[in-house]
Amino acid sequence: MKRIAVDMDEVLADFSKELVDRVNEKYNLGITMNDLAGTPIQKLYPELADDMFEIVNTDSFFRSLPVIKDSQEVLKELAEHYEIVIATAAMLSPNSFVAKYDWLKKHFPFLNPNLFVFCGDKSTVKADYLIDDHIYQLNTFGDRGIMFTSPHNINEPYDLRMNNWQELRTYFLEKVNVKV
């Protein structure tokens, strides 16, 4: 059985939507998701970058993250044909560890926590595929990377890109000859 490593933020959990909501609430900036097209919010408002890190590096932030559309259903289906590893970069925000773990257990109860990996650099993750929104993680990962579209990466060139979980479903089911 081949193994798929799946990033958490922006792939399973809607990190940027929650951050925009919280920043808007605090500073009344009226940022929309369209404003983030091609630019991470931290670069859009560099003067708020430190404060955004404070907002993010909390237990409550990660507990509140909305689930990315279709990720639960598709991952459940893919788990019948692939071994699913969750590989999340957590070392920059250690206060999020438990919240991330609880969030995964809550929203993806069918996954095996023994295959959760909280890491930094994804060169440390062993899997056949990595689905991630960050070009640097895809580049450091040794095997087949798949860029998952997120507002910040829409202008990043990458040879294999998926825009949503339905595209991922088709891609991975076709590989194991399941009719889609």
Place this chain on the structure above:
Amino acid sequence: MKRIAVDMDEVLADFSKELVDRVNEKYNLGITMNDLAGTPIQKLYPELADDMFEIVNTDSFFRSLPVIKDSQEVLKELAEHYEIVIATAAMLSPNSFVAKYDWLKKHFPFLNPNLFVFCGDKSTVKADYLIDDHIYQLNTFGDRGIMFTSPHNINEPYDLRMNNWQELRTYFLEKVNVKV
């Protein structure tokens, strides 16, 4: 540069000594480290296994762990010749995440936290070598495993065993032709 993955409990952190001390303090059992030879403490006192899990799955337990002899000096030296990944099974005791992270930062400040991996099953860890005290982790890891001697594993057969950090130092430095 080759990469060495290093387990934390029983390899860098003296987990069993701390557990024995706490169990002795609570139950006045007078367990010695010799009593653990060949037997995990949980099997020695199965009626206390649940309570031991409660003792272990706390922030304070992991913060208190003594450092295994010579591990700091040797790892610092090895880090000049190898990429060092810390791979710790943390998914069974999520309350320990932050304490483990802080413990590593405190006692091994020269390591790169971006190469810390908190996982379950070490089949998810990509490295050339894994130093671990658990036979099941060594067996699930795909590449070269090295069993690090701990009271519980002294009777486990494994083809490559090291008894202390000085032996590891010699083994790894000789591989890169450094005079030991």
